[in-house]
Amino acid sequence: MTGQLVSNPPATLPRARVGASYSYLLKRLLQPGKLEKIFIERLTEPLHLNLLSVPVALFGSYRAKVAWDLVVRQQYAFPILYAADAARKYGYDSITVVEFGVAGGAGLLNMCRIAERTKAATGIEIRVVGFDTGRGMPPAIDYRDLPEHFQQGDFPMDVAKLRAALPAFAELIIGDVQETVPRFLAGLSGQSPLGFVAIDVDYYSSARACLGILNGPATTYLPLVPVYLDDIGVDGSNAWTGELLAVNEFNADQAFRKIAPFTLLRSRRIFKNPQWIDRMFAAHIHDHPKRSPAARRPVQRVLGNEYLR
């Protein structure tokens, strides 16, 4: 299928839709396994931290809510805020964030809401882009795509309905990522560099094509791009199958671009148990001009020594 770029009229998510997100939240909570996940991830954390989350949930800023894992789809909230903060530090006004694998669009709409809240917290414009075939999973190539879990046609999408629900700063690119990613990359600009990539396409073969988005000119990225790998938790996923195989092959092919687990993320977080921490990686753009010796700030750094008199 040919890739097509679709923008949508409303500038922000309508209020009614935000209200509807509460009933959506309730529906998600009642999904099989959700309460068990919350139990394992949250109630195994120290009691005082869970108690302290209550005032943060009621009165905290958006930034505090992200720090305390109180935003729905924390795996998007943390990296988008991280990328917006990095953009500000490096002097950009805008960033691009993408979701590969959109299906019904719950993740993409959630990403849009997070983009709005992040913009309000940081002032950085955020362009949201979703990629999908529009008709569900393509055929699996072989065991590397974990066909015991995923089937052709799984996760269909109502393209028209999703288009109508997207705000103006979001786009939906329909087509196989093998074709749409190179075309998108050709139009990606340093004016709004890529700041976050979420990969939720289930297959090794699709994830490999998605990672092609990191093969462009260095200036079209932030120096470090968080990469969320949704499917590395399924049984059968390992370094020789699924998304981890795609990452390993990317790293072997690229001299100056490397994807590695996000450094010390667990120890930087208040809550240590959420699974999203293990799924968060970072693409290091080693050839980015901001990572060259020339970009070093002119002020000399000096370390004191309290043992010297």
Ligand SMILES: C[S@@+](CC[C@H](N)C(=O)[O-])C[C@H]1O[C@@H](n2cnc3c(N)ncnc32)[C@H](O)[C@@H]1O
């Ligand atoms: C699990 S679903 C995504 C769920 C979504 N991220 C969410 O949170 O609701 C996986 C999606 O990946 C898409 N996909 C898989 N391989 C693809 C490919 N080669 N090109 C484009 N989309 C692909 C499928 O169409 C499917 O909708």
